[in-house]
Amino acid sequence: MTMDPASIARQFHEDGFAIARDIFSKEDLVRMEQELDRFVRDIGPTLTDGEIYYEDQPSKPVKSIYHLNKHSEFFKNLMTDARLNRIVRAIFPEGDLLQFAVSYFAKQAGSGSVTPAHQDNAFQNLIPPEDLVLTIAIDESMPENGPLTVQKGSHKLGRLPHRPSGVKGFSQMLITPVDTVKYPEVQICMKPGDICMHQTNTIHRSDGNPSKHSRRQIGISYRTTRAKRDEEGWKKYQADLKKLHEQHPTETTAR
Numbered sequence: 001m002t003m004d005p006a007s008i009a010r011q012f013h014e015d016g017f018a019i020a021r022d023i024f025s026k027e028d029l030v031r032m033e034q035e036l037d038r039f040v041r042d043i044g045p046t047l048t049d050g051e052i053y054y055e056d057q058p059s060k061p062v063k064s065i066y067h068l069n070k071h072s073e074f075f076k077n078l079m080t081d082a083r084l085n086r087i088v089r090a091i092f093p094e095g096d097l098l099q100f101a102v103s104y105f106a107k108q109a110g111s112g113s114v115t116p117a118h119q120d121n122a123f124q125n126l127i128p129p130e131d132l133v134l135t136i137a138i139d140e141s142m143p144e145n146g147p148l149t150v151q152k153g154s155h156k157l158g159r160l161p162h163r164p165s166g167v168k169g170f171s172q173m174l175i176t177p178v179d180t181v182k183y184p185e186v187q188i189c190m191k192p193g194d195i196c197m198h199q200t201n202t203i204h205r206s207d208g209n210p211s212k213h214s215r216r217q218i219g220i221s222y223r224t225t226r227a228k229r230d231e232e233g234w235k236k237y238q239a240d241l242k243k244l245h246e247q248h249p250t251e252t253t254a255r
C-alpha cells in the first residue's frame, strides 16, 4: 500500500473519493479471476432478474451481477478482508461497520455500456451518508475503456434529485447535471489490484467501452450503523422502480 489509511481517509472526505494502490497481489487477483469465471459459468445461469444483467447485444455479454456474497464463500470472505476493513474503518471510525454486498461490473471490451450520472444515495437514501462503494480493479482502467468517472467534491452537495433512467442496473440518474468546473470530473485510472472508494453522495458515471480492453471490477458496499434510511426518499425510489417494472416487465431491476 502506498498511502496510510489516515491519509486515504482525509483524501476521501475532502474529495468524495480516494484511490489506494497495490492492495491486492498478482496471486490474489488470479484467485479472484478464477472465482469470477466459476461464478459467471456455474452460478450466473441460475440467477434471477435483478441479480444479473446482460448487455443489449445478440450474444448477451454479462453486464453486472449483484450479491455475489450470497452465493460464494470466497466473495463473502472478501467483504471482511482485513486490508479493506482497516481502510474503511479509518474513513468511518464511528458506529459499527457493516459490509453489505459484493457486485461485479464486467464492462466488457467492445460491449460495455454507459452508466448514467448518479449518486448511489439515490438508491440507498441514507442519512448521514456514511456509506461507500469500494471498487477493486481486476483489469487496468484507462480513458479508453470507460473508466469510473467521479465529480470531485460533489459529495458535499448532499443528495440531489434523480429520475428514472430506464437503464438496467442503474435505474436512477441525476435530473440536472452538476457544474464540471466547480466539481471537476476525474477518471479513475487504476492498475489491477488498486482500489477506489467513493462516497454515496459522490456523483459518478462512466462511458461505454468501445476498446479491446475489458474493465472488470468488483464493488463492495460498506456502511455504518449510524446511517439510517430516509423513509420518504426510499418510498419514492420504490415507486419509481415499480413504474419501471411495469414499463419493462422483462427488465426487472434491483437498483
Ligand SMILES: O=C(O)CCC(=O)C(=O)O
Pocket: 105, 115, 120, 133, 135, 147, 148, 204, 205, 206, 219
Ligand atoms: O463503474 C461503473 O460504471 C459504475 C459503478 C457504480 O456505479 C458504482 O460502483 O457505484
